[in-house]
Amino acid sequence: MHTLSGQTVLALHAHPDDESIFTGLTLRRLADAGARVVLVMATGGDLGGSRLPLEPGETVPDRRRRELTDAAALLGVHRLVLLGHRDSGLPGGPGLRHPRALAGADPVALGRAVAEIVDAEGAGTVLHDDDAGIYGHPDHRAAHAAGAIACSLTGAHGYRMTVDREHLALAARDRHLVHGAAHAAGVGYGRVTAEIAVAVGGGPAELAVKRSAMLAHASQIAPDAVDEAGFAAAYGYEWFLPGENTGGRARGGVLEALGNAHLLAGTR
Template sequence: MRASLLAVFAHPDDETLRCGGTLAHYAARGAEVTLVCLTRGEAGRNTDPALQVECLATQREQELQHACRILGARPPIFLDYHDSGRGERLRRHDPDATINADPLEMEARLLAVIEQVRPQVMLTFDPHGMYGHPDHLVAHRVATAAFSSSGFRRVKIERLFYTVQTREEMLALQSGQALGVLDGLSPDVFAVCDCTIAARLDVRAHAGQKRAALFAHRSQTGPASTLGTLSEAQLQPLLSTETYSLGGSRGVIPEYPLTDLFAGLRVDFPLPGPPS
């Protein structure tokens, strides 16, 4: 069976920062790479004053489509929920916001995608959602639930991985021109220790793609954003290595930590991998 990878995230740009290199790596090997996005990120804000935006949801959808093309992934699949916002902008009364949606309905929509794309491996947020965004936590919960219930269905996902940040990475992102969403958060809660890392991928060969995909999200990486103004010292580690913890497995893990998310699985890659 052809290798198939499914990534499940909440907003446009979530897919690139922590696993864009992984998506590009497997797409380059001929795997089918599919992204599910719960929302269109309409509760965010445009951080590029030079960008004329009439509808932020449409703008961010187009940016995600562009990023997916850069990474070699299929066109994104939107589950059509609304961005919940966070903090003072939390949309408590929007019935279509992910925080208010029926979680079993959301899981059913994701399971329908799983039946369609037949992934062996699925990626999503860690249990803390990187920085606790309510939509990130929903994405984590629905993907984990779908992994569990897929065991009773025709398409059984073999492995679930969570995108994680090491303590050193988080501290670097909190220094200098700090990534604002991490302000005041403890690395001992929102990062992971080395023994938790179940997979570590070298993505340096795709650093250019990952950088281009990140900045394809122009409304999120403008001069008024902290994401778009990270220093090279902060950005470089994110362009070289991507790390994961293990959310679940239906078989033996051949090594720990893995250097290939598909290691030991009976799948075909139509294109050769990187030279050893």
């Protein structure tokens, strides 16, 4: 595997736990290869609730921020930035009308805020949601727009995170958390295999770290939802499309430098 010392990668996510679910392997492997990893979290996941009792005086965002800090440490994140927007909730829900809802934020202003972090960190690469928001969540769509604008403003190499729904249908049989999220929202999810540019895999050590990072979000994720027996099948790859500013090409970025990042059909 090539060294990525001197490289900085910024990952922009909508909610705490998205970083572990959709890019946990990738962030850990980038950090292990020597890259500086900056994680930007747009919301506090306010509307996610908590499956566990909160401490006296503790709010859901308080708990989720603490869990995010623990997960980020496991994934090798060097700097965590919180943008402070509010979770917008599912499509059509009342959370969309909140004045601080991420989905209602001015996308240009949001993109400029992310671009300022990209410039301050000297990040050459930005990971952000695909234009469909992976499973149509309005906050993921907002994170896509912000990431795309930040790449356009700074010239950073973009990757759009997604999931391969054909792979998951065959290998995971609805055991990935995105299945439940898409079902709750009443929407489809992901892309077909032919659309995927890069799939980043991991070995047993990286998979164990990813699972631990997901379980750090204990208010959201129960251990039986990510059982060890089926974990590799559901979470053993993370998938990316080329950013809009790459002209549809995936070659030449940091993800291709990871030892078992695979360039897939249709992107050569």
